[in-house]
Amino acid sequence: MSESPKSSRQAKKARRELPLDDELSESDFPLLDDTYDGEDESTDITLTTSDLVEFKVHSGALIASSHKFRDIIKTIDKEDPVIRFKDEKIETSEIVRAFLDIIYGKPLAMYDRKYEDTVMVDLIKFVRKYEARTVHEVLRLNFKEWNFHKADKLRIFTLGANLDDQEVCYRYHQSRAPILA
DSSP states (O other): OOOOHHHHHHHHSOOOOOOOOTTOOGGGSOEEEEEEESOSTTOOEEEEOTTSEEEEEOHHHHHHHOHHHHHHHHHSOSSSOEEEOOOTTTSSHHHHHHHHHHHTTOOOOTTTTSSOHHHHHHHHHHHHHTTOHHHHHHHHHHHHHSOTTTSOHHHHHHHHHHTTOHHHHHHHHHTTOOSOO
């Protein structure tokens, strides 16, 4: 029986070598994300999320997205360029992956609910924390432009409120959608 391409690919990815320590268990070793896995050899920085998933990315993409990331990157060890996220609510692999998808130009899939509402709200909090103005604007414009006939109007209102975007909230009000369906 042959392995599926995805599982064989995952099997080939080794966990990152960390110094042995009596306090570390197998679950303390970061796993490598399937999409941001460093296959592009020009990636030069690793992000390790609070749930121990690693993302190999381009420092230039992070620098362009946020002056806070620029400041962090200036101070990290050049021999082992790793940013370790600690916040277990907004710095998880799901949030970081959504953030990276935006800075790498991938479209937001709102209609098929790729991201649950809590993920989008936590993504907005992550964007605010790192003052990623470009990503904030991408989110704002996407929420503003989504077709209100296809999207859940209350969902758009909630996300607009979390972005402090009065125009998105106003569009909800103008649609005269009932608050409770």
